[in-house]
Amino acid sequence: MTDEVLVLNAGSSSLKYRLLDGRSGVARASGTVERIGEDSGTLTHSVGGEDHTEERHVADFEDALRSALEAFERHGPAIEPKDLAAVGHRVVHGGDLFAEPVVVDDRLLATVEELVPLAPLHNPANLEGLRVAVRLFPEVPQVAVFDTAFHQTMPEHAYTYAVPLAWREQHRIRRYGFHGTSYAFVSRRAAELLDRPVEETNLVVLHLGNGASAAAVRGGRSVDTSMGLTPLEGLVMGTRSGDLDPAIHGHLHRELGWSLEEIDRALYRDSGLRGLSGVNDFRELTRRSEAGDEAAALAFDVYAYRVRKYVGAYYAALGELHAVVFTGGVGQHSAALRTAALTGLDRLGIVLDPVRNDAPATDGRLVSADGSAVAVLVVPTDEEWEIARQALAVVHGAD
Ligand code: ADP
Numbered sequence: 391m392t393d394e395v396l397v398l399n400a401g402s403s404s405l406k407y408r409l410l411d412g413r414s415g416v417a418r419a420s421g422t423v424e425r426i427g428e429d430s431g432t433l434t435h436s437v438g439g440e441d442h443t444e445e446r447h448v449a450d451f452e453d454a455l456r457s458a459l460e461a462f463e464r465h466g467p468a469i470e471p472k473d474l475a476a477v478g479h480r481v482v483h484g485g486d487l488f489a490e491p492v493v494v495d496d497r498l499l500a501t502v503e504e505l506v507p508l509a510p511l512h513n514p515a516n517l518e519g520l521r522v523a524v525r526l527f528p529e530v531p532q533v534a535v536f537d538t539a540f541h542q543t544m545p546e547h548a549y550t551y552a553v554p555l556a557w558r559e560q561h562r563i564r565r566y567g568f569h570g571t572s573y574a575f576v577s578r579r580a581a582e583l584l585d586r587p588v589e590e591t592n593l594v595v596l597h598l599g600n601g602a603s604a605a606a607v608r609g610g611r612s613v614d615t616s617m618g619l620t621p622l623e624g625l626v627m628g629t630r631s632g633d634l635d636p637a638i639h640g641h642l643h644r645e646l647g648w649s650l651e652e653i654d655r656a657l658y659r660d661s662g663l664r665g666l667s668g669v670n671d672f673r674e675l676t677r678r679s680e681a682g683d684e685a686a687a688l689a690f691d692v693y694a695y696r697v698r699k700y701v702g703a704y705y706a707a708l709g710e711l712h713a714v715v716f717t718g719g720v721g722q723h724s725a726a727l728r729t730a731a732l733t734g735l736d737r738l739g740i741v742l743d744p745v746r747n748d749a750p751a752t753d754g755r756l757v758s759a760d761g762s763a764v765a766v767l768v769v770p771t772d773e774e775w776e777i778a779r780q781a782l783a784v785v786h787g788a789d
Contacts, residue, residue, distance in 0.1 A: 396409050407421055476532070
């Protein structure tokens with residue numbers, strides 16, 4: 391029985407792929423097709439430590455996947471459909487309908503389409519990725535893995551917004567949460583590092599990438615998370631505002647005459663770190679802040695303070711906490727952010743070790759002091775491996 395899985399992550403104008411062993415996580419090749427549908431696109435195929443890049447027009451997702459398959463043929467390893475256990479797909483929004491990964495069939499495609507109003511930016515691209523892969527690999531099981539699935543264990547009091555019943559019942563208005571595959575992977579790995587059974591481990595996990603969110607995880611199950619109906623709520627992000635007063639929409643509309651679409655776009659694309667400082671890349675932001683740029687320094691402080699508030703809130707939600715876990719590009723690499731977010735929390739039992747925290751390691755590790763009652767961990771996430779792992783579990787479980 392093969393364990394090889396092709397993982398596809400179709401974004402609004404990009405397709406990321408990785409061919410890997412779903413059991414060991416070992417990647418055979420990976421790549422990205424960018425600027426799909428634009429005049430000129432880029433395909434980068436990475437294999438054996440080498441990157442092969444070509445510029446070419448990529449008309450649509452079918453063209454993107456065909457180009458990726460050609461790159462596999464040209465640069466290796468050639469993909470034989472019979473050697474694939476599954477194609478694993480990242481799907482952003484599963485609403486409250488999917489708590490587990492599922493094998494793709496016509497009914498599933500129709501359901502993902504029904505959920506488009508909940509994720510107008512993401513689900514249409516994911517859907518197109520699913521349809522194209524079904525066409526190109528008709529004989530291989532296709533498995534959809536939902537970003538929202540991990541959070542389906544949240545209790546009702548955590549996922550319910552205090553809004554009228556009709557909104558909640560007829561329009562699915564509730565908190566769903568995202569980054570679920572990352573949380574599933576990181577929670578398991580954190581428990582391993584702590585040498586505790588995951589079922590007896592309580593964590594606050596901070597996924598800090600371009601998008602950013604926090605989750606309270608009790609015994610391997612999500613009990614709260616900072617993103618809500620959409621991935622706009624919660625922490626400050628690269629270009630998204632995170633939490634704000636919901637009356638701001640109405641205020642801007644009345645003051646400036648802006649449409650809801652214009653306000654949404656500004657909150658998704660022109661806010662967050664970019665809105666505060668002009669730059670959305672955290673590394674560049676840190677450089678500017680250290681060079682004396684006041685707007686960058688404020689952006690850093692607002693970002694770190696929001697993370698700190700969520701740590702406190704989720705500590706209270708859990709009652710007992712074993713570790714705070716940092717992941718995502720910022721969480722894994724910015725010692726300065728971890729310091730700013732956690733310094734002064736000694737009375738809560740959270741004490742960083744400055745030397746461990748500053749060490750330039752890249753693997754999963756402990757960065758708290760030996761006497762810290764609550765551990766602080768850095769755990770690199772691997773969403774592609776988690777998607778492959780879950781896809782394998784579905785197809786092997788069904789054998
Ligand atoms: P995505 O959410 O797209 O997967 P990542 O998890 O790769 O993104 O996170 C990207 C963010 O991580 C960027 O803001 C980037 O600047 C930041 N980052 C990467 N490396 C570092 C570093 N060494 N120090 C600070 N920030 C970093």
